[in-house]
Amino acid sequence: MLIKIHPDNPNPREIKKVVDILKDGGLVIYPTDTIYGLGCDINNQKAVERVCRIKGLDLKRDHLSFICRDLSHLSLYTKALSNDVFKTLKRNLPGPFTFILPANNSVPRLFKNNKKTIGLRIPNNAIILEIVRELGNPVLSTSIKDEDEVIEYTTDPELIHEKYGNLVDAVIDGGFGGNIPSTIIDCTEHPMAIIREGAGIPEL
Template sequence: MLIRLFNENPNPREVRKVTEVLRDGGIIIYPTDTVYGLGCDITNAKAVEKVARFKGLKIEKSNFSFICSDLSHLSDYSRPISNSVFKLIKKNLPGPFTFILEANNNVPKYFKGKKKTVGIRIPDNNIIRDIIFELGNPILSTSIRDEDEIREYTTDPELIYEKYKDFADLVIDGGPGELTPSTIVDCTSDEIKIVREGKGKLEF
């Protein structure tokens, strides 16, 4: 299924349709403020396993991040953070960043394995944030990668749909995506480290 949503004012009826797909264990492809993402409800183990198999990864060894609707999810899935880290995150989100934090016990066990971190992402995109708000919990996120080395990330939602329609239950056309992924910031130690330079330029 391919549906069109507009970032300025996502249609609530269509948003509810997407959340129903997620609650039923479906896989969706959706726009962010960077590249298109592929994901599912983090509380649905079968859907998470399906995404991991599709990416050729073991869940506990993967670097999937959680896409959240707002900062309230920080305390839901991460251990307490310092005031300085909270101020840094608050200053830069919503935005094109993934913040790596220490995970707490609310993170589903199948994600953890030996890993004790969680990547938190709050895109500056109303479509996916409205969907997550309606769903009531974050979704798993992994980027759509293009096999073409020149264009690592697919940007055209109609081409994405043609390519992934046999795997994804629903593809959201939110307009053209970008080629540059998010900037990944490690906040698990006293020293803030930029793990990957992406679209976002961190403001301290």
């Protein structure tokens, strides 16, 4: 199913359609402020495992990220943050960044692994933020890659639907995406370190 949603003024009816799919354990491909992502409700273990199968990820070994609606939502999944880290998040979010943060006890229960850290995103994209807000839970975030050696990430939602439509329950057409992923910043080290340069230049 290809669902067209306006990137600036998402229609609540279309958002609800996507949220209902996620609540039913469905998988959705959605736009962010960087590349298109593949995800599900992080509280649905079967859906998380399905995402991992599609991407060839190992839940116990690989690092997973998810999208929160705002900083107070994000704080539900992290240990207490230092003032420096909190100010950095506030300065840069929403934005094209993934912050590696110390995970609190609710995260291993969700993913059934012993990871001490979690990647968290608050993208500057009205569609996915509205979906997360309406759902009430974060959405798993993993990128849609392309086999093309020149263009690593597919930017056209119709082509994404052609390729992945039979593997997922919905693809959102929120316009063309970017082909540069988010910048990853490790906040568990002091000083904070950029571990992947991407679409954003953070203010640290």
